[in-house]
Amino acid sequence: MFNDLKYLKVNLPEDILKLKCSGNFEGAQKLIDLRLEKQIPVAMRKRLEIEKEILTTIKGEYPYSFEQALKIMQDNIKDFTEEEMEELQENSQADWILVDGKVKFNDSFYGSIVKTRPDIEARLKNNVSNDDRGQFLNDNIKDTKENGSASYFIRMKTSVKIKNPGDKLGKIIKVHMPLPIECQQSDIKIISTTPESKYMSSVDYPQRTAYFETKLEGPQEFSVEYSFKSTLTYNNPDPLLVSEEQPKFFTEEQEPHIMFTPYIRELANEIVGDETNPLIKARKIYDYITQNVRYSYMRAYSTITNIPEYAALNLKGDCGVQGLLFITLLRCAGIPARWQSGLAVTPQHIGPHDWTQFYVEPFGWLFADPSFGGGALRNGNTEKWNFYFGNLDPFRMVANSEFQHEFDPPKKYWRHDPYDNQVGECEYEDRGLRREEFKVEYQLLEMKKL
Incomplete structure (x- = not known):
């Protein structure tokens, strides 16, 4: 399906689009299935097959009703009113769609508002400042300009943990985890993988990964520890x-x-x-x-x-x-x-x-x-x-040098993110895992200025 992404440029038939826009995803899926049973052009067939994946994903991205979204805001923001919630919706600052004809808000709407509206952030009931990170980046800019470059050694660990495997215990699972690539990064070392990875793509591969393939043993964790040097010239x-x-x-x-x-x-x-x-x-x-x-x-x-x-x-x-x-x-x-x-x-x-x-x-x-x-x-x-x-700061782990590139080895089923890879991808032999089925963690083990 990865090679079929180009067919997203094909417009949906009007009846399917109407149902999708009104949030009638079941109805849209039904019409897609009816069309796929007929003789239709290849481009339309590919487009509809992709749309089935989109419809399956999109509904889960918008879990909150207006009342639930309002409660989240009122639980966290002092004196937040229903009129303010309506204004955020009307100005599209709180991302929403229709699901079965009713307004539903995106699962990240709250974080997005707090990040981009300083006036609302100032009213947080529990306001935790992130000034340290901002100052850290500001200091690097000053240092980079004064010295003409900045270089850091970074050692870190990334982990993927499979949640609630259920009836998949003992079945084969395949995991693709991002790895650092050669670019402004050098001296890349893969220190360890748990369990042992089956394959690693080359250090210059555009979307580099460590590939695991093993029998699933409970809520299993896959991890990679690596180090690299990151150097940026001003x-x-x-x-x-x-x-x-x-x-x-x-x-x-x-x-x-x-x-x-x-x-x-x-x-x-x-x-x-x-x-x-x-x-x-x-x-x-x-x-x-x-x-x-x-x-x-x-x-x-x-x-x-x-x-x-x-x-x-x-x-x-x-x-x-x-x-x-x-x-x-x-x-x-x-x-x-x-x-x-x-x-x-x-x-x-x-x-x-x-x-x-x-x-x-x-x-x-x-x-x-x-x-x-x-x-x-x-x-x-x-x-x-x-x-x-x-310019860029050196505080990055670069895993991808191209947008929309296939893995090595390829993933069989639809990727959670078909275009990029920052958190990893997982699949069983009969289907891919959705993002909510696994947990991702990052650990910074060492960072030192060179």
């Missing part, structure tokens, strides 16, 4: 030094997401205008995204048919959604751009994160992190905003 590229000749690699479309749709073309042209310098064009696009696209936690990427256009139309999205919009707009403007992702790793927090690279001669590949840059701008930190155009 870049302050001068537009006046940009070469006249620029490369054309990494400027193509990649179905179904990195697509130059009519709206993407219009938006790119409006942002860039008559500018011809590729570095200035890239900065204009970075500024547009960081100034206009509001950070928002997202439902599963597998449920979105065109991620960059989603960001462009709704002006909201998380790190990967903003990164894909940046890449797509740059490529549409003729500037090479590509994906990187894995984990953001600091002593205060470890979590999945996505960012980008873009290419301008004579400077080569430069970094851009619209998510971190936009957050800095919202907080009034223009130095940090400027830093994340052209």
